[in-house]
Amino acid sequence: MSPKHSHRFVENYDGxxxxxxxxxxxxxxxxxxxxxxxxxxxxxxLVPRLSDREMAELFDMLSHILRKHLTDKEYHTHFLKEEV
Structure with a gap:
């Protein structure tokens, strides 16, 4: 089974x-x-060094951005990697 997540951009970007x-x-x-x-x-x-507050702030910020800019279908398809 191939991995669901990828990080190819950082590997290929030379700008x-x-x-x-x-x-x-x-x-x-x-x-x-x-x-x-x-x-x-x-x-x-990094994660074990974050305070509880830093973890909550980071989680809340990322969740807010995902909710604001993705449709429900995009969230499930592209973030959760579910087949919708």
Whole structure:
């Protein structure tokens, strides 16, 4: 069975990583940061060091963004990886 999740963008992107340069570079830089942030090795180090408040804030912020910008079907298909 092939994995449901992928992080190919960060592996293939060879452009500038900066913020505030242009919308296009900002979007690509954010994608790089998010994919690097969600790396299993980094999360195994970082998450145990977060306070309860930091974990709640991060969870709430991500949940808010998902609810605001994805339809219910997109959330289930692309985030939860469910067959709808």
């Amino acid at each position: 500038m990583v900066a913020f505030g340069f242009s919308r296009d570079v900002d979007e690509k830089s954010l994608m790089v940061y998010l994919q690097k942030f969600s790396d299993d090795g980094l999360l195994n180090i």
